[in-house]
Amino acid sequence: MNALSAIRAIAFDLDGTLVDSVPDLAVACDGALRQLGHPGCSEAQVRNWVGNGARVLMRRALASVGIDADEAQSDQALAAFQHHYRQHLSGGSRLYPGVSDTLACLARRGYRMALITNKPMEFVPDLLKALEIDGYFDLCLGGDSLAERKPSPLPLNHVLGLWQLAPEQMLMVGDSRNDIQAAAAAGIASVGLSYGYNYGEDIRDSGPTLALDHFETLLAHLPALNQEENTEHE
Numbered sequence: 625m626n627a628l629s630a631i632r633a634i635a636f637d638l639d640g641t642l643v644d645s646v647p648d649l650a651v652a653c654d655g656a657l658r659q660l661g662h663p664g665c666s667e668a669q670v671r672n673w674v675g676n677g678a679r680v681l682m683r684r685a686l687a688s689v690g691i692d693a694d695e696a697q698s699d700q701a702l703a704a705f706q707h708h709y710r711q712h713l714s715g716g717s718r719l720y721p722g723v724s725d726t727l728a729c730l731a732r733r734g735y736r737m738a739l740i741t742n743k744p745m746e747f748v749p750d751l752l753k754a755l756e757i758d759g760y761f762d763l764c765l766g767g768d769s770l771a772e773r774k775p776s777p778l779p780l781n782h783v784l785g786l787w788q789l790a791p792e793q794m795l796m797v798g799d800s801r802n803d804i805q806a807a808a809a810a811g812i813a814s815v816g817l818s819y820g821y822n823y824g825e826d827i828r829d830s831g832p833t834l835a836l837d838h839f840e841t842l843l844a845h846l847p848a849l850n851q852e853e854n855t856e857h858e
């Protein structure tokens with residue numbers, strides 16, 4: 625039997641799963657470091673620092689210039705990052721191949737969809753709008769929306785409770801060990817995508833229910849839930 629046959633709802637990660645956002649994150653991180661009087665950073669470095677939200681991103685950036693940031697330094701670096709990211713939110717960010725069509729198809733097939741990202745929530749609506757995928761998600765949670773973020777299961781449990789779903793009815797789709805660990809802790813299945821940002825590690829090492837190399841391959845594992853879509857292509 626298909627391991628995902630009971631799935632009715634899907635929670636998607638954002639950075640590294642739906643969108644290659646590192647070009648803009650890197651501009652903002654580089655700008656923040658320089659504003660604070662440090663040498664800048666490269667896109668390749670930022671690719672390995674993404675995953676635990678903007679504050680941790682800037683802590684890793686400061687560590688790269690030899691600073692073990694205290695709370696005040698982290699606050700200052702976060703504010704500088706936010707300032708720069710507001711101005712470079714989407715210009716260099718691109719959806720990965722097949723994302724838009726696949727989301728549209730999953731919506732037609734009757735899946736309920738949520739977005740669960742560690743990105744600060746203030747940036748999420750505008751980025752989704754710029755990428756023209758803002759219409760697909762019934763619920764969006766950012767890294768600062770609840771008391772805990774991924775790898776905590778709290779955001780997933782929040783959606784399960786809100787939508788009155790059993791764990792086997794929900795799927796987490798992400799690119800990072802934080803997504804896979806959050807899913808495992810919530811007792812739900814996960815798909816790990818291999819092309820995103822995972823600290824330079826293979827997503828298969830985190831033990832997702834399923835590992836995929838291309839976003840659109842999801843469609844082969846998630847059949848239509850509704851009669852119309854089942855008969856549409858007969």
Ligand SMILES: O=C(O)COP(=O)(O)O
Nearest residue numbers: 638639675676677741742
């Ligand atoms: O902003 C981050 O650090 C990661 O964001 P994500 O959870 O959408 O991958």
Ligand SMILES: [Mg+2]
Nearest residue numbers: 637639640799
């Ligand atoms: Mg991600």
